[in-house]
Amino acid sequence: MTTKPTTAEDEYFAREEAEKKKRLAQKKQAELETQEKERLKELHWMRCPKCGMELHPILFKGVTIDKCFGCHGVFLDDGELEKVAGGESGFMKGLTSLFK
Ligand SMILES: [Zn+2]
Known part of the structure; x- marks a missing residue:
């Protein structure tokens, strides 16, 4: 009580x-x-967001990107999409502005 x-x-x-x-x-x-x-x-x-397998860093166009060999997906860190695509011009500028 x-x-x-x-x-x-x-x-x-x-x-x-x-x-x-x-x-x-x-x-x-x-x-x-x-x-x-x-x-x-x-x-x-370092796990794939789609299938859960391990991501492996690989060098592509001078940028270390994360690749899944399970589903063949690729993961890019902030700023890597611009580097891989060759900078902030034309199509890429429009595309990257969608994701910011
Ligand atoms: Zn995967």
Whole structure:
């Protein structure tokens, strides 16, 4: 059986305690989110987003791109599409602006 606060002082301490528990829960939640991000990064690092096989770095037109030999997909890091396609001109400029 719980006891109800009987005085203003009891209520003050009950509110303080509730605030403290709320802050602890928020801190714990933030820690779990950080841990989950790290776990997912570890799980997916250098894995193909389509088939899950390992990605292998290969040199293509002077740029190291990530290739999947399972589904033959290619993954490009930020800025690599422009480098592989030869810079920011014409068609590529229009295309890359779609993805930014
Ligand atoms: Zn793949």
